[in-house]
Amino acid sequence: MASLTTEQHPPDDRPPTIRDVARLAQVSLGTASKALNGSGKLRAETRLRVQTVASELGFRPNEWALSLHRRRTFTIGLISTDSFGRFSIPVLAGIEHALKEANISVFLCNAADDPELERRHLEALLAKRVDGIIITSRRTDPRPPIAADRTRVPVVYAYAQTSHQHSWQILPDDQSGGKLATEHLIQTGRQRIVHVTGPDSFLAVRQRAEGFRQAMRAARLPLPARSVLMGAWSENWGHVAVAKLLRVRARFDAVFCGSDQIARGCADALREAGISVPNQVAIVGYDNWEIIAAATRPPLTTVDMNLQELGGQAGKILIGLIDGQKPAETILVPPRLIVRASCGSFSRATGDTDKR
Amino acid sequence: MASLTTEQHPPDDRPPTIRDVARLAQVSLGTASKALNGSGKLRAETRLRVQTVASELGFRPNEWALSLHRRRTFTIGLISTDSFGRFSIPVLAGIEHALKEANISVFLCNAADDPELERRHLEALLAKRVDGIIITSRRTDPRPPIAADRTRVPVVYAYAQTSHQHSWQILPDDQSGGKLATEHLIQTGRQRIVHVTGPDSFLAVRQRAEGFRQAMRAARLPLPARSVLMGAWSENWGHVAVAKLLRVRARFDAVFCGSDQIARGCADALREAGISVPNQVAIVGYDNWEIIAAATRPPLTTVDMNLQELGGQAGKILIGLIDGQKPAETILVPPRLIVRASCGSFSRATGDTDKR
DNA sequence: TTGTACGCGTTATCAT
DNA sequence: ATGATAACGCGTACAA
Numbered sequence: 022m023a024s025l026t027t028e029q030h031p032p033d034d035r036p037p038t039i040r041d042v043a044r045l046a047q048v049s050l051g052t053a054s055k056a057l058n059g060s061g062k063l064r065a066e067t068r069l070r071v072q073t074v075a076s077e078l079g080f081r082p083n084e085w086a087l088s089l090h091r092r093r094t095f096t097i098g099l100i101s102t103d104s105f106g107r108f109s110i111p112v113l114a115g116i117e118h119a120l121k122e123a124n125i126s127v128f129l130c131n132a133a134d135d136p137e138l139e140r141r142h143l144e145a146l147l148a149k150r151v152d153g154i155i156i157t158s159r160r161t162d163p164r165p166p167i168a169a170d171r172t173r174v175p176v177v178y179a180y181a182q183t184s185h186q187h188s189w190q191i192l193p194d195d196q197s198g199g200k201l202a203t204e205h206l207i208q209t210g211r212q213r214i215v216h217v218t219g220p221d222s223f224l225a226v227r228q229r230a231e232g233f234r235q236a237m238r239a240a241r242l243p244l245p246a247r248s249v250l251m252g253a254w255s256e257n258w259g260h261v262a263v264a265k266l267l268r269v270r271a272r273f274d275a276v277f278c279g280s281d282q283i284a285r286g287c288a289d290a291l292r293e294a295g296i297s298v299p300n301q302v303a304i305v306g307y308d309n310w311e312i313i314a315a316a317t318r319p320p321l322t323t324v325d326m327n328l329q330e331l332g333g334q335a336g337k338i339l340i341g342l343i344d345g346q347k348p349a350e351t352i353l354v355p356p357r358l359i360v361r362a363s364c365g366s367f368s369r370a371t372g373d374t375d376k377r
Numbered sequence: 378m379a380s381l382t383t384e385q386h387p388p389d390d391r392p393p394t395i396r397d398v399a400r401l402a403q404v405s406l407g408t409a410s411k412a413l414n415g416s417g418k419l420r421a422e423t424r425l426r427v428q429t430v431a432s433e434l435g436f437r438p439n440e441w442a443l444s445l446h447r448r449r450t451f452t453i454g455l456i457s458t459d460s461f462g463r464f465s466i467p468v469l470a471g472i473e474h475a476l477k478e479a480n481i482s483v484f485l486c487n488a489a490d491d492p493e494l495e496r497r498h499l500e501a502l503l504a505k506r507v508d509g510i511i512i513t514s515r516r517t518d519p520r521p522p523i524a525a526d527r528t529r530v531p532v533v534y535a536y537a538q539t540s541h542q543h544s545w546q547i548l549p550d551d552q553s554g555g556k557l558a559t560e561h562l563i564q565t566g567r568q569r570i571v572h573v574t575g576p577d578s579f580l581a582v583r584q585r586a587e588g589f590r591q592a593m594r595a596a597r598l599p600l601p602a603r604s605v606l607m608g609a610w611s612e613n614w615g616h617v618a619v620a621k622l623l624r625v626r627a628r629f630d631a632v633f634c635g636s637d638q639i640a641r642g643c644a645d646a647l648r649e650a651g652i653s654v655p656n657q658v659a660i661v662g663y664d665n666w667e668i669i670a671a672a673t674r675p676p677l678t679t680v681d682m683n684l685q686e687l688g689g690q691a692g693k694i695l696i697g698l699i700d701g702q703k704p705a706e707t708i709l710v711p712p713r714l715i716v717r718a719s720c721g722s723f724s725r726a727t728g729d730t731d732k733r
Numbered sequence: 734t735t736g737t738a739c740g741c742g743t744t745a746t747c748a749t
Numbered sequence: 750a751t752g753a754t755a756a757c758g759c760g761t762a763c764a765a
Contacts, residue, residue, distance in 0.1 A: 442742035
């Protein structure tokens with residue numbers, strides 16, 4: 022069927038617009054729109070014809086044209102203040118998943134610990150009219166708030182929090198994590214527990230240690246000053262810490278470690294010193310970093326921060342804010358314990374262990 | 378100064394538009410645009426006034442309104458076919474970095490191994506009129522092409538490739554990696570080298586093994602059938618493989634491993650069998666997975682696939698395609714060797730080693 | 734039932 | 750030097 026108009030546009034390669042659909046379906050622009058959106062009243066035949074043409078053409082409404090007069094872009098920005106790391110990943114996966122459910126797309130930005138770069142990313146996001154912003158970090162310590170004041174864009178901190186302004190933040194409940202690990206050790210009959218963990222400068226370290234102390238006090242177990250050893254976030258520190266303990270002939274039947282890496286170091290050092298894990302000394306790690314925890318001998322019982330769920334919650338909170346709700350400002354995501362082999366039997370019958 | 382018009386718009390909270398700027402600066406819309414973009418000719422005073430008002434208002438041009446009549450959105454989509462994993466991350470970081478340089482934003486999509494989800498993500502990206510798409514994967518084996526035909530959107534596969542259509546792909550040069558590792562071992566004086574690696578079903582495994590064989594043949598070293606052992610991608614397989622070798626009293630003075638995890642398993646097993654690494658047996662790993670490689674005793678010399686650079690290249694290729702260029706279709710990114718301690722001295726003076 | 738006109742935010746082209 | 754107007758792609762009131 023020949024063109025009815027004298028104007029013959031060369032078939033250019035830009036994506037088809039609703040105009041193209043209308044022209045080919047021999048209807049007006051408005052009719053095409055109604056046919057495609059199911060709104061208004063029109064003949065079934067017409068509607069079908071338009072829809073057929075649209076799908077033949079591979080017509081897809083231009084989201085940005087839409088967002089121009091609806092008030093939302095269905096787009097959010099995710100700024101990772103430090104580079105993508107081990108912690109960001111599950112958080113990020115959780116966020117992406119939660120937002121995909123709501124048909125929201127995520128812009129990925131890596132600020133790489135550079136405040137200037139962070140500012141540029143923020144700028145770009147605002148120019149792109151994102152509906153909201155999520156900030157993630159590598160550690161939970163308070164950071165300066167992102168400079169998104171003056172704008173009405175909601176901001177949520179995930180595995181991060183800010184010092185000043187009143188804001189929304191989703192954080193792992195590290196104190197509960199410390200308690201959880203310690204209580205598990207106590208339940209399996211351990212009494213002399215030491216805590217080998219990371220640097221004091223980390224909030225997470227202080228919170229987990231506090232949880233540890235709480236659980237020990239609650240169980241009326243001895244809590245000498247030396248029972249918390251702080252060092253580096255490394256396997257090697259696990260080795261060193263065990264060596265220290267052995268050198269001073271410390272009596273202990275369990276080690277609660279601040280990370281799976283430290284735990285692995287401890288486990289190796291103990292084994293090489295001829296001390297059986299879990300028979301003589303039980304170990305609990307932190308992070309449930311599969312690749313470390315599962316490969317340790319014995320495989321580590323460890324605390325999982327539920328980071329993916331944390332990300333999901335962050336996504337949901339942000340969606341709530343975008344929808345104009347006012348959710349709670351701070352959410353602590355409870356951790357869970359992953360039981361493997363490093364604490365031995367779960368039973369309280371501890372007669373089969375040979376504690377030192 | 379009172380409003381000159383009778384119409385009094387309530388100060389609503391949407392971001393200021395260029396209209397607001399124009400009104401407050403007492404100029405027309407067109408003048409404001411020119412003032413802000415530096416185009417056209419106008420009085421310096423006017424320009425300054427407009428700019429002042431704009432910055433006071435925190436005016437930021439709406440990118441989507443712009444992209445409506447420029448032909449680009451300065452936005453690309455990144456689809457991770459499987460979930461975000463260890464390999465995706467550096468690739469992703471490289472991509473993000475390269476694209477940020479070009480002021481392009483990245484949509485993050487996780488297809489989680491679900492073809493249907495992948496399709497939906499693709500659909501969403503096309504509706505958002507991305508300028509291009511990058512597909513990443515967890516392994517380099519060919520995968521079905523993404524269904525972005527019919528559209529003019531350029532697609533690049535990063536750490537991935539497709540079976541059918543002619544397309545662009547950036548891949549690690551795993552064969553060179555195998556050669557690189559083997560040649561290093563040979564240069565440090567090793568002669569009886571075995572290759573312990575992952576499952577035969579991985580292209581990477583076959584390519585690295587081929588590189589291994591090439592290097593051995595080139596050096597006219599013995600290459601018995603049993604010198605390549607394929608198993609799982611796990612530390613445990615490293616242990617098992619060493620046990621196998623020792624059981625049949627194989628003579629070997631070096632192990633080239635297909636991953637750092639396998640390498641760590643081998644290193645631990647050898648040490649525990651009383652065999653010194655690197656003095657009696659040298660080890661080379663693969664991946665340069667810092668957290669494993671650096672913590673192994675001794676720290677692993679290993680092959681780094683340069684994944685971040687791979688991501689960067691993918692970004693640059695995509696930008697080229699967007700700009701209408703026709704870059705080479707397949708790029709192999711050369712690996713590099715990270716020398717730590719697991720091969721001993723680099724010198725050819727091997728008199729101090731005690732090979733078995 | 735169908736077609737027209739306006740608005741969304743911006744730039745570019747043309748008058749003035 | 751400045752201002753008016755037509756795109757860009759779409760939905761939606763409203764007029765026919």
